[in-house]
Amino acid sequence: MDKNAIAGILSEIALLLELKGENPFKFRAYQSGARILESLEEDLAMLVAEGRLTSIKGIGKALALKIETLHKTDQLEYYDNLVDSVPPGLVEMLDIPGLGAKKIKVVHDTLGIDTIEKLQEACDKGQIADLPGFGQKSQEKIVAGIKNREAYGKRHLWWSAFEVAGPILAGLKALPAVERAEHAGSLRRRMETVGDLDFLVASSDPQPVMDWFTGLDSVSEVTAHGETKSSVRLEGGLQADLRVVPPRQFVFALHHFTGSKDHNVRMRQRALQNGFSLTEWGLRPESGSEELLEENIESETELFRFLELDFIPPELREDFGEIEAAENNRIPHLVEASDIRGVFHNHTTASDGHNTLEEMASAAQVLGWEYLGIADHSKASFQANGLSEERLLKQVEEIRQLNESGKYQTRLLSGTECDILPTGELDFSDSVLAQVDYVVVSIHSVFSQSEDEMTARIIRALENPHTTMLGHLTGRILLRREPYNLNRQKIIEAAVANGKIIELNANPSRLDMDWRLWRSAAEKGLLCAINPDAHTTEGLRYYLAGVNIARKGWLTKDQILNTRPLEQVLGYFSR
DNA sequence: GCCGTTTTCGGCCCGACTGTTTTCAGTCG
Numbered sequence: 001m002d003k004n005a006i007a008g009i010l011s012e013i014a015l016l017l018e019l020k021g022e023n024p025f026k027f028r029a030y031q032s033g034a035r036i037l038e039s040l041e042e043d044l045a046m047l048v049a050e051g052r053l054t055s056i057k058g059i060g061k062a063l064a065l066k067i068e069t070l071h072k073t074d075q076l077e078y079y080d081n082l083v084d085s086v087p088p089g090l091v092e093m094l095d096i097p098g099l100g101a102k103k104i105k106v107v108h109d110t111l112g113i114d115t116i117e118k119l120q121e122a123c124d125k126g127q128i129a130d131l132p133g134f135g136q137k138s139q140e141k142i143v144a145g146i147k148n149r150e151a152y153g154k155r156h157l158w159w160s161a162f163e164v165a166g167p168i169l170a171g172l173k174a175l176p177a178v179e180r181a182e183h184a185g186s187l188r189r190r191m192e193t194v195g196d197l198d199f200l201v202a203s204s205d206p207q208p209v210m211d212w213f214t215g216l217d218s219v220s221e222v223t224a225h226g227e228t229k230s231s232v233r234l235e236g237g238l239q240a241d242l243r244v245v246p247p248r249q250f251v252f253a254l255h256h257f258t259g260s261k262d263h264n265v266r267m268r269q270r271a272l273q274n275g276f277s278l279t280e281w282g283l284r285p286e287s288g289s290e291e292l293l294e295e296n297i298e299s300e301t302e303l304f305r306f307l308e309l310d311f312i313p314p315e316l317r318e319d320f321g322e323i324e325a326a327e328n329n330r331i332p333h334l335v336e337a338s339d340i341r342g343v344f345h346n347h348t349t350a351s352d353g354h355n356t357l358e359e360m361a362s363a364a365q366v367l368g369w370e371y372l373g374i375a376d377h378s379k380a381s382f383q384a385n386g387l388s389e390e391r392l393l394k395q396v397e398e399i400r401q402l403n404e405s406g407k408y409q410t411r412l413l414s415g416t417e418c419d420i421l422p423t424g425e426l427d428f429s430d431s432v433l434a435q436v437d438y439v440v441v442s443i444h445s446v447f448s449q450s451e452d453e454m455t456a457r458i459i460r461a462l463e464n465p466h467t468t469m470l471g472h473l474t475g476r477i478l479l480r481r482e483p484y485n486l487n488r489q490k491i492i493e494a495a496v497a498n499g500k501i502i503e504l505n506a507n508p509s510r511l512d513m514d515w516r517l518w519r520s521a522a523e524k525g526l527l528c529a530i531n532p533d534a535h536t537t538e539g540l541r542y543y544l545a546g547v548n549i550a551r552k553g554w555l556t557k558d559q560i561l562n563t564r565p566l567e568q569v570l571g572y573f574s575r
Numbered sequence: 576g577c578c579g580t581t582t583t584c585g586g587c588c589c590g591a592c593t594g595t596t597t598t599c600a601g602t603c604g
Contacts, residue, residue: 025587029576060577098593100602135595185604198604226592241604243591261588261604268588279589 003037003044006070009079010034010063016082018101019090033063035262044071089115096145098138106131120146148237155193156238157478159508159545162187164238165197168216172242175212177205179247184257188314190548192511193478196239198257202250213242249281251303256280262319263312270307270323278307315551320519334551339563343543344373344415345440345471345503345531350395351376352384354536357398357412363537364410370566373413374399375440378427380419384444389432392416396435411566413437413573417471422446424460426467433466438573440503440531442471443484451485458486459494468573469501469529473513488513492521499575501561502526504553506546507533518553529561 014030036058037044047053048071053064070076093104093116107113110131111122119142122128129139165183172181178201182188185198203209210230214222223239224231231241245253256264257280271278276285276293283293283306297303301311309326313334316322325331347353348360355363357374364372376395377386387395399414415438419427426433426441433439441461449457461467473491474483495502502521505512510533513521522528530546532539550560557563561572 023576026576028587058577062576098602102601133595133600137594224592229591257604259604265588281590
């Protein structure tokens with residue numbers, strides 16, 4: 001069993017222990033164990049073989065033994081027994097807002113309820129309201145929670161959440177009572193998906209701010225309306241929280257509510273080591289002290305500096321080594337949107353795009369790009385109106401003529417998004433591929449191969465001398481389709497060995513390859529290309545989502561091909 | 576269940592809101 005699968009089991013164990021009412025620090029140990037495993041750089045097999053698991057901070061004897069057992073045998077009796085002892089319905093109930101492990105345990109222990117259906121029935125009979133610690137309101141909340149579980153339970157794409165958040169933030173900033181306003185949470189950290197929107201405001205007069213927020217036209221339900229915090233449900237199911245804090249607290253609260261939780265834990269630990277207690281309220285000389293430190297800290301930069309750290313951009317605050325880097329002046333200068341000089345993977349009406357070659361060229365010019373690559377589908381992608389050899393060569397000629405005409409300042413590059421056939425062969429022959437500027441190779445069919453088959457298929461495509469870059473590595477569609485089975489590390493290694501690029505597909509539903517892999521991949525020498533995979537002129541703007549993810553992946557300008565000027569890009573293609 | 580160079584036991588980040596209570600537990604982030 002690989003480390004991610006094992007991590008999944010450890011998280012599940014944590015959940016089950018919580019439902020059983022175990023010592024909270026015990027299940028937290030499992031939770032943290034799962035996370036540690038996921039972010040492990042070293043080969044798990046090696047760590048197990050050399051008995052070095054316990055040398056990792058957070059992994060003790062008990063966890064090490066369980067990890068080792070799962071790794072070697074794919075089985076764990078402890079886990080199996082635990083699963084058998086907790087009805088699956090109880091786990092599902094955690095999705096219902098207002099129901100946590102303790103209350104679920106009460107419902108189960110007193111009424112014997114073990115499915116959501118039975119919970120619904122008990123609510124209908126009014127039995128839940130009579131339980132100790134429950135009441136009429138909690139019962140109503142549970143009924144609503146069950147009803148909305150489907151619609152509200154899911155996360156939202158960062159791009160769409162950001163579009164909703166933008167006008168709200170602008171509205172907050174325009175209020176007279178508001179001194180400062182920012183969004184926080186996973187939205188500010190540029191996570192690929194967002195659970196809810198967090199807004200933070202500095203004001204000494206919270207009431208009108210709260211009233212404005214809860215009174216927004218797009219609010220379908222007000223779930224909390226307090227003096228410092230309000231929560232609303234927006235049309236479309238997105239939840240939004242607003243916190244209003246006194247101006248001198250703003251920086252601390254912004255840092256706290258930006259998270260991530262794991263990053264905050266590390267920051268608080270660091271503060272404690274330096275003799276301070278850090279909370280969203282500010283810094284105290286020591287834990288337990290009432291008095292806030294009278295330091296003049298007005299920006300996050302100053303807060304980090306107080307803890308002897310360089311500024312850590314919000315995108316990096318995932319406890320992925322950013323604290324250590326900030327300690328040693330090793331936070332990289334991350335790529336910025338303005339560094340992008342063009343993109344390579346885009347479609348036109350020749351295949352399944354919605355805008356013509358010229359419309360795309362014109363839109364790229366508006367974006368100020370030096371070059372725009374066109375990579376329409378190849379013939380095997382029949383469903384996407386893939387180009388035949390003949391049509392591709394015709395397009396190459398069109399592009400050549402358009403460039404010669406000088407009509408657009410943006411130079412068009414001719415490429416292809418060539419299908420990787422199930423065998424790993426490419427959809428076009430070498431002689432055809434030799435006639436385009438570059439080749440993006442992608443998988444669009446037969447997703448169901450085994451991990452070994454899929455990995456070998458992709459590696460074979462990377463070994464083709466005409467291949468320039470690999471498109472959307474895993475084929476995942478966020479919130480909709482899981483990645484296909486493949487060994488990411490092997491593919492990264494093959495790309496490096498063959499001098500090939502892996503694309504960062506910037507389509508907000510893909511954001512593939514995942515940001516968690518980029519830092520170590522780039523350290524191994526992998527070159528990135530940020531591609532919007534645009535099917536419309538508006539879709540070109542997705543490159544911004546790609547830059548976000550590149551930043552989350554610690555990438556700098558020089559690790560990304562499309563930050564380079566046209567001449568260098570052409571030079572790279574004709575190596 | 577993990578950790579520790581004062582510690583092998585006694586901690587483990589912490590505060591707001593809600594709904595239930597009548598001083599607080601559970602949930603959430």
